Amino acid sequence: MQMVSSFMKHKIVMIGDSLVGKTSLMHRLTRDVFMPSCQPTVGTGCATWSTVLGKDPIYLQIWDTAGQERYRSIGGIFYQNAEAAVVVFSKTDNESAKNVKSWVKQFRAVMGTSPFIAIVQNKSDIDSSDERKEEDIEETDIKKWAKQKGFFYIETSAKTGKNVKELFLTVTKSVAQ
Numbered sequence: 001m002q003m004v005s006s007f008m009k010h011k012i013v014m015i016g017d018s019l020v021g022k023t024s025l026m027h028r029l030t031r032d033v034f035m036p037s038c039q040p041t042v043g044t045g046c047a048t049w050s051t052v053l054g055k056d057p058i059y060l061q062i063w064d065t066a067g068q069e070r071y072r073s074i075g076g077i078f079y080q081n082a083e084a085a086v087v088v089f090s091k092t093d094n095e096s097a098k099n100v101k102s103w104v105k106q107f108r109a110v111m112g113t114s115p116f117i118a119i120v121q122n123k124s125d126i127d128s129s130d131e132r133k134e135e136d137i138e139e140t141d142i143k144k145w146a147k148q149k150g151f152f153y154i155e156t157s158a159k160t161g162k163n164v165k166e167l168f169l170t171v172t173k174s175v176a177q
């Protein structure tokens, strides 16, 4: 396998409340080509994914938390040098949708406003019918807010694979400029 020096890799961070599916999305993307070649800080997971845009290979180094998001205490080192943030919430967890804004804020406090931000509603395979009207309202809010802010917004399912490639391809294009 050819060595890829770290300056060719684009660091991406997965953030959002716990149990929304961050790790599952990363595994869904990288399960075929999992290369545990990253050296993340203690207490984080990491995977490399590559694709070809035009004729150039592009490498993403995707950083994942190891559960410390539960305490909302992700340190600055985790965010440092990230070129994009994938901010995930769950269709089945209204609280996680409400917290999207504060995750974006936390990320931007370290990295400023230039990195690409993707807002992801995961678990789109789960049917949210009648009893969850309130959550639907929150979802619509986040979607509107994301548009307003100029963030990329997408609905995914780590379970079925829906839009997972699309999400990371969009992220790849954003960092490859």
Ligand code: GDP
Residues within 6 Å of the ligand: 017, 018, 019, 020, 021, 022, 023, 024, 025, 122, 123, 124, 125, 126, 156, 157, 158, 159, 160
């Ligand atoms: P994390 O804490 O954000 O990393 O979330 P995990 O990836 O560990 O997922 C938390 C739980 O949600 C696990 O039981 C997953 O199997 C489940 N899960 C993750 N993504 C999906 C999805 O797209 N659809 C469904 N139905 N379940 C999911």
Ligand code: MG
Residues within 6 Å of the ligand: 022, 023, 024, 064, 065, 066, 067
């Ligand atoms: Mg996780």
